Amino acid sequence: MKFNLRPATPDDLPFRLAxxxxxxxDNPSTLADxxxxxDTRRADLVHRRFIAEVDGQAIGQGVYAQQEWMYHPQKFSVSAQVGREWQGRGLGKLIxxxxxxxxxxxxxxxLFASVREDETRALRFLTERGFAEExxxxxxxxxxxxARLDGLEEAVKRVQANGYELTAFxxxxxxxxxxxxxxFDREASQDVPRPPDEVFTFPELARYWETIHANPNHDPSLWFVAIKDGELAGLSQLNPIAAQPDVLDTGFTATARAHRRQGLALALKLVALTEAKQRGYKRVKTGNDSTNAPMIAINDALxxxxxxxxxWMTKSGL
Known part of the structure; x- marks a missing residue:
């Protein structure tokens, strides 16, 4: 068995997708994605990808990169992946x-790496190399x-009584x-839970919208906002998934600091989910930091x- 690790090329996109x-x-992608x-990756940030081959056949990849949204010149996300049929042969260790x-x-x-908690082999691989959950x-x-959407009318009436308008972005x-x-996003993101000692590197206006508009699946009619006196007070986003046409992914749900405890997050989530159901979508996914009790409580109630x-696994002191 001849193992080789070479730089990735554009011709490797179909293999990477597969x-x-x-x-x-559970989280499929498309070639276009x-x-x-x-195409939208910042060229000034370090990003290296290698394709692992056995006897000339691509079987896995290794990646390390600086992170745009949590940038530090000496901190990198890392990933070593091997196709399931090739696992258990020491190839991940070589990568x-x-x-x-x-x-x-x-x-x-x-170093940062992400792994799903039920992927026991991958979790063990990281733990053996000094990574710990952060x-x-x-x-x-x-x-x-x-979905429990019967509280929509009451929730909307409550926020409207306090002077808020709910509408699609x-x-x-x-x-x-x-x-x-x-x-709005820049301010609200500062309150999103993040790993200790890390800070968000929030993108400037042009970069922020460049990445959004580059996505042909972006649908601003599925982003819902709360407005008061012409200002944004709350937001809840749903995003189509190209590889799963009947599923939506939840983007950012947040309330501006000056407008919290008004019921905006619940009302916006109810509006968004009701609209999604009316359009024929079957399922909505979301993710929240495990310490974000208020948002988890809303999602559980729905x-x-x-x-x-x-x-989110990390390793320090290399």
């Missing part, structure tokens, strides 16, 4: 050895046929609405059922 979909069947991720050599040459001080993302989903017709949403969590 590998992803075989390893993560993979291509877009490559990892190369990744570790590369990030050490860049004076890395911390953050947990609680995943959940609801079948819209079973697509119908929020003011010239600077993209500027307003960017500013009928979301817990699924295996994603773990």
């Amino acid at each position: 590998l992803h979909n075989s390893l993560f069947p 993979v291509q877009r991720q490559d 990892w050895t190369r990744l570790e050599e590369e990030v050490r040459s860049l004076d890395a001080i911390k 953050q947990r993302e609680r995943e959940s989903a609801v079948a819209l046929a079973d 697509a119908d929020f017709n003011i010239p600077d609405k993209e500027i307003k949403l960017h500013a 009928g979301f059922a817990e699924e295996p969590a994603w773990l």
